[in-house]
Amino acid sequence: MRRSIVEIEERIRRGEATVLTAEEVRALVDEGAVTELQDVDVVTTATRAVMSGTYAVFSFRLAERGSFSRAVSARINGVPAHVGPCPNERLGHVDLIVFGTAHRDERYGGGHLFRDLVARKSVCVDVETSDGRCISRDITLDEIPHARLFGTRHAFMNYSAFVNTGDAQSTIFHAIPFPPAMSGASFSGCGILNPLKNDPLLETIGVGTRVLINGAEGFVIGTGTRSTPERPNLSGFADMHQMIPEFMGGFVTSAGPECITSWAVPVPVLSRYVLDAVLLPEKSIPMPVMDISTRSPLWVADYAQVWQDVDLAVRVRSDSCRDCRDCIAEISCPMGAIKRPVRIDRSLCFNCGLCSVLCPDVFRARLGSIRSPDGLGVPVTLRQSDRLRAMKLARILKKRILDGSFRISACVERLSP
Template structure:
């Protein structure tokens, strides 16, 4: 039996549709309340993670017409931007592309800049012209009529966990501190049962033109991303920055430099038995490859239940236990700059990565889970590069918007192929 998106959309319009988050579907399935195609119409999924393949395209009037011939280089808040592709000769207009991983000093990068813009903060644009002059001005997102964020490879169908088998710590984008050696700790990415493509592994309900939420703004899938394969597909898409929400964005400082946080909310219409079977798959059945950070080779395969079941999604703070150290390692190493004095966590910035609970367990507490090796070794998670707490909020927000009619599911114009 197959259903169409038009059929499901009509059920939503009539107020008859059953729309559930991916977590709700699993819960009902365990109770035996979901087993047939007609039991659920749409599953809302989401992921919030460090996603390197992110860039912004910005186009705006920068100066008076005729004031300069062309821009040859630019920086925004010190972050390098690429000028082009349109020369805009003597128009006073500039087109800029900013990579999410570009940065000015190792602590502030494209991800930080994108969030600052969406939060309404003024940023400084510095331009070098073709005749050797420097022009600067402050600007806000409201003054940038064209501002879009694109993803080149986002929302992998679950990513990987990483361990360091070497004898020395290693600086890497997969940890906020030099990666602990001798398999003494692990990092991982992927939101398990919430992950969009985990709920649609055959790509039959998500395609080119599928309407999604990117950082809370309506956007569209434009294809599969780079390095997408049939075994591990990912998505490429875009959305308008003007409608984005800062809580779903940000910069994440790793031991190898700043990275970019992006969030996706994706509706998965239950079109077939294949989609339903994927939507009710328990977390313990979702594979999580464990890779050696040095060789990027897979050592074994664990599962996402080991890192997302019986854990704390947020970090708990015990301020009475703080010794007010002059050099607070948790504050200094926090990849989001979310720890403040007197000791507290700025929840609007916190990514729930859990690193502070590893560095200062007396003050910061969180069960992060562990990854079991084939020989029975439990390797503690020392960093999460996915934020399941906010991903769950995004999936719930998408559900509510579908039900109240403010978000319409859309049929794709073409099926995706890895």
């Protein structure tokens, strides 16, 4: 038996469709309430993670027509921008591309800039012209008519976890120098919520599939770089004007700032194969474990080890704080979310859990551990995915599908992983 997008769209229009988040499906499966194709029409999936392959394209008027010939270099809030591809000669207009991994300093990069813009903060644009002048302008997102965020390699079906068999070293895969001698692990991926976990053969997700990126409606444009049949990923874009700040931002690693991006993807349950993928339990989702020192595979764990019987958010015991002059948790927080007197700014917090590792008396969270085949448990010391907000985004997508403000769409072309 196979269903079509048109059939499901009609059921949604009539108010008869069963739309569930991936989390809700899992709960119903455990109760035996979802077993057949007709039990669910659409599953809303989501992921929020550190995603390096992110960049933004901006196009806007910088100065009056004829005031300069062309731009040769630019920065926005100090973050380097690439000028072009159009020269815009004597139009007073600039086209700029900013990479999510570009940075002004070790604490502020492209991801921070993107969130500041979406939060409607004023940013400073500095442009050097071909005649050697510098033109500066303060601008907000509402003054930038074209602002699109692109992903070149997002939403892997299953990411890798990392451990370190060598000495401590700086890396994008940890917010502090990676703990040595197998004493800690970091990982990415939201397990059962991950979009491609629920459609691994890309039966429903393809070119033109409508999605939410950072809460804004966007589209899949293909598979991303380094996508393989075993580990596919997605490329897409969305307009930044409709994005929601809490789903994006900058994440400071020990090797410099990275970029946080969130995706929510509807998965219409069109076939038994899609349903079987949706029903797959967390313990059956593989999570490759890599050595950060050599980038070589060590073993394969599973997502149940890091997402079952854990805390999705950190608890704070402020009465246990000794008010250290140099608070290690505050200094090391990759989001700058820890404030004095001791508290967590939840609007910034990524729920990575690092503070609970560095100062367990004040910050508490069970983060799980990654088990090796010989029974060794490597404790998680950093999460680079935020399952709590991924769950929220999946619920937002569900609501929008049901109220008609988001329409699921058939892809215009199937993807080849």
